Amino acid sequence: MHLREFGQYVVIHAPAKLNLFFEVLNRRSDGFHEVETLVYPVDLCDTLLIRRRIDDRIDFRLSCPAQGMVRGGGSLGEVPSDDSNLVIRALDLLRQAGRIKMGADVLLIKRIPSEAGLGGGSSDAAAALAGGNHIWGVDWSVEELAGIGAGLGSDIPLFLREGATICRGRGEIVESVRRWPVLHFVVVRPPVGLSTAEVYGGCEVAHEAKSLSCMIKAFASGDLGRIGGLLFNRLESSASELTPWIVRTRRIFDELDCLGHQMTGSGSCYFGLCRHARHARRVARRLDTYGLGKAYAVRGCR
Numbered sequence: 001m002h003l004r005e006f007g008q009y010v011v012i013h014a015p016a017k018l019n020l021f022f023e024v025l026n027r028r029s030d031g032f033h034e035v036e037t038l039v040y041p042v043d044l045c046d047t048l049l050i051r052r053r054i055d056d057r058i059d060f061r062l063s064c065p066a067q068g069m070v071r072g073g074g075s076l077g078e079v080p081s082d083d084s085n086l087v088i089r090a091l092d093l094l095r096q097a098g099r100i101k102m103g104a105d106v107l108l109i110k111r112i113p114s115e116a117g118l119g120g121g122s123s124d125a126a127a128a129l130a131g132g133n134h135i136w137g138v139d140w141s142v143e144e145l146a147g148i149g150a151g152l153g154s155d156i157p158l159f160l161r162e163g164a165t166i167c168r169g170r171g172e173i174v175e176s177v178r179r180w181p182v183l184h185f186v187v188v189r190p191p192v193g194l195s196t197a198e199v200y201g202g203c204e205v206a207h208e209a210k211s212l213s214c215m216i217k218a219f220a221s222g223d224l225g226r227i228g229g230l231l232f233n234r235l236e237s238s239a240s241e242l243t244p245w246i247v248r249t250r251r252i253f254d255e256l257d258c259l260g261h262q263m264t265g266s267g268s269c270y271f272g273l274c275r276h277a278r279h280a281r282r283v284a285r286r287l288d289t290y291g292l293g294k295a296y297a298v299r300g301c302r
Contacts (some may be wrong), residue, residue: 001130001160009049009107010131014123015041015157015301016112018185018264018271021215021235024203032154032170033200036212038177038219039158039165042185042298046112046124048087050131053103060088064110076113077193086152093148094132099272102136113294115193117265119155126159146174163302164219166212181222181300184280186258187271188287188295191244199266202238210234228260228273239267245292246270252290256283 004011021038021283028034053059062081083089087108106128112120129145130136142160149156154171164177210232218226240246246263249270253261257279258272274280280297287295 001126001132001162003130006049006260008051010051010134012048012050012119012131013045014048014126014127016044016101016118016120016123016187016298017041017155017158019117019186019233020219020227020231021210021212022235022265023210023212024200024205024234025209026205028170033203033205034169035167035171036209037167037171038212038215039161039167040180040183041159041301042187043301044112044118044187044296044298045301046083046120046127048127048131049107049109050128050135051105052135052171053105055103056101057103058088058091058106059103060085060106060108062108062110076114077189079110079114086121086156087128089152090125090128090149090156091132092208093152094129094138095144097148098136098138100136100138100258102114104132104135106249113189113193113269115195116189116269117194117267118187118269119159119265122153122155123147123159125149125152125156129156130160141275146172160213164300166216178220179220181219182302183224184274184277184297185266185271186274186280186287187269188249188284188296189269189293190243190249191293192243192245192268194242194267198242198247199235199239203235203243204238206234219282224259224273224275228258231260231262231273232258233262233264233265236263238269239263243268251290252287252292256286258283 023112146157261272284295
C-alpha cells in the first residue's frame with residue numbers, strides 16, 4: 001500500500017477489489033467458511049488523509065463526492081460516519097496494540113460503493129492501519145499489521161499487500177501472485193446491497209470443489225479469453241436467491257461483448273472482463289443506459 005506525504009497529512013489510496021475466482025470449501029466450526037479466492041485490486045479507490053494529533057482524540061470526517069452518496073447514505077450504499085466505521089475501529093486497535101497515546105485527524109473520501117463485494121470498508125481499514133503505523137512511528141511490519149487487521153475483518157490483510165493475491169482460510173491467509181497482467185473491467189452496482197452473512201448463509205458447499213489452478217495458469221499467461229471463461233463465484237447462486245437484481249444484471253451482461261462476467265465477492269457488484277481500456281469505457285457507457293446504477297471502467301492497479 002503506497003503512502004505519500006502532502007503537507008502535514010499522509011495520503012493513502014485504498015483500492016477496491018474483484019474476485020476473479022471464489023470457491024467456498026466448507027463451513028468452519030467458528031461459524032466462518034473456508035474459502036479459496038483470487039483477488040485482483042482495481043483503480044477504483046477511496047482516499048484516506050491522516051495526520052497526527054498531540055492529544056488522544058481521533059477526529060474523523062467522511063466525504064462522499066460520488067453520485068448519490070451524501071454522508072452515510074444514498075444509491076451507492078450506507079457508509080457509517082460514526083465510531084462503527086472500520087477506519088476508526090482499525091486505528092483504535094492499532095493504538096491499543098502499540099500502546100499509543102496520540103490521536104489523529106482523519107478524512108475519508110469515499111468512492112467505492114458499500115455492500116457491494118468490492119471490499120471498500122476493508123481496504124479503508126488497511127489504509128488506516130498503514131497510515132497510523134506511519135504517523136505514530138509504530139514501525140510494524142506488514143505481517144504484524146495484518147494480524148491486527150485479521151481480527152477486525154477477513155479481507156483486511158490482503159489490502160496490505162501489493163497486487164493480486166490468493167486468499168485462503170476465511171480470507172486472512174494471503175499469498176501474493178508473482179506474475180499477473182493488467183486487466184480492464186467494467187463494474188456496476190445494482191440498486192440494492194447484500195448482506196455478506198445472508199449470502200454465505202444461503203450458500204451450498206459443493207461436493208467437489210472447483211480448482212483454482214487452471215485460472216492461475218491462465219492468469220499468469222495473460223490469456224484474456226481463457227481468464228474470461230474461467231471466472232467463477234460460488235456465492236453468486238446464493239445471492240441470486242436474495243435479490244432479482246443479480247439475475248437481471250447477468251442477463252444484461254449476456255447481451256454485451258465482455259469476455260466473461262460474474263458477481264464479485266458476496267455481491268451485489270457485478271463485473272465484466274474487457275479487452276482494453278477503450279472497450280471498458282464503451283461498455284460502461286452502454287450500461288449507464290440500463291438503469292442498473294453507476295457503471296465504472298476500471299483497470300488493475302499495482
